[in-house]
Amino acid sequence: MAKRFSPDKYVEGILAGDRVMLSRAITLVESRLHSDQELAQEVINQVLPRTGRSVRIGITGVPGVGKSTFIEAFGNYVIQEQGKKLAVLAIDPTSQRSGGSILGDKTRMESLSVNPQAFIRPSPAGKSLGGVTRSTRESIILCEAAGFEVIFVETVGVGQSETAVHAMVDFFLLLMLAGAGDELQGIKRGIMEMADAIAITKADGSNVDKAKAARAEYQNALHLYPMASSGWLPKVSTCSALQNTGLDKIWQTVEDYLQLTQSNGYFDKKRRDQNLQWMYEAIRQSLEERFYAAQQVKEQLPGITDEVKEGNKSAFAAAAELLKLV
Ligand code: GDP
Incomplete structure (x- = not known):
């Protein structure tokens, strides 16, 4: 140990x-x-x-959209051009390897990982989404206390993890490919609705026109959604992580968002709501852990599970019987 x-x-x-x-x-x-x-x-x-004073930015997108390349480029921009200290955390409940997702591949975030102004922490391996979510929330707090002013929380845009990330960040950035179509990218409408900004990646070379067309398309699509309670209208832009273009615009969008939501009170309200949500989530998790750790539950669960499987007991009766044990 x-x-x-x-x-x-x-x-x-x-x-x-x-x-x-x-x-x-x-x-x-x-x-x-x-x-x-x-x-x-x-x-x-x-x-x-000593916490709470960072900007927390969630970054999501399907595998291959260019997330790690983007985080490397945008991270370096934030450090070099904005003079901020940056922490990068990840939520990837699927990562089983130790070393997790962000550093799993050595070529990923090569320069950020050695930058003294950056702190990179991969997703904890072998944990459930709930477990990963909890440790990431607490890690955000620790990073803030250590003086990191910008926190990226990366997640793979394929499952429930975006919702978890959305609930712990101030600003949610969705990365999208041009010309692949929402369905092809596996991006659900709900995720688009959560986005405060969409960045069309790989807007370079022969891809520039396609990226511009996609930007217009998504901006139109976002106009159709009801106005968010923040009063913010999500922005769509294009960028190239390889050529370092469009990154300044994305940062400007983050700043515009902060200015609006800090002046209209939404920023603080969202943080307070998130805090309450964390509390309820912590209660729920802790009750669940205690329940399954109880000796009597451990002893009786297998038998009762069989009874439910065989149709000899209703699911509700079984749950009630088990809950009475603790
Ligand atoms: P992730 O799976 O979302 O983390 O995506 P990666 O960052 O690993 O990138 C996937 C592929 O897209 C790699 O082959 C990258 O070289 C390529 N890529 C990433 N960003 C860009 C970009 O800005 N322009 C171009 N042309 N290719 C990119």
Whole structure:
């Protein structure tokens, strides 16, 4: 087992921007051990007053859309042109390898991963979506305490993980390919509705015209959606991560969004709502964990499961019987 420190030691290190301590604290957050969880909560509680001041940006898109290339280019832009410190976290419940998604392939985010102004943390391996979501939320807080001003949360745009990411970020950016069609890209309408901005990727070479056409098409499509309660109308732009074009425009869109939502109160309201959502989610998860960890449940679950399978007991009666055990 890795070395553990006192909560103060983690807190001191994180607040001083010590990346090794930040990494270690995130490891605690990701741990399944009860003692690690307790230690993590103590650290989080102590750093909490120093958090909340970053811009949290969710980035999604189907595999092949150019997510990692984009994050590398846009990340470098944010660091170099905007002078910000950047943390990149990932939500990928499918990643089983240790090292997870973002660094799974060595060529991904080559320059960001060695940039001292960037902190990259892959998705924790071998966890359920709920587990990944929780550790990512807590990791955001730890990164903020360590002085990271912009946080990217990357997710693969194919499942429920976008909804989870949307619930923990201020701004949601959807990457799309030109000319592939929504259905081909597996992008569901609900995801488009969540987007605060859409960026058409790979707008370079012979692809430029197609990308421009796609931009117009998506911008029109977005006009058909009801106005969001933020008062923000989602923007569509084109970019090329290979040629570093269009990145400034996307950052400008983020800033415009922040300006609008911070002045009309939506930004704070959304953060407060998200906090409450995190609380309820934490309660739900913890109840579930406790339920399945209870000795009596462990003993009786297999038998009752068989009874339900064989049709000898209704699902509701079975659930009620099990719930009575705890
Ligand atoms: P991901 O699966 O969404 O992370 O996509 P990658 O970043 O791995 O990119 C998928 C492929 O698209 C790779 O072959 C990239 O070289 C290519 N690609 C990514 N960004 C661009 C771009 O801006 N222009 C062009 N022409 N190709 C790109």
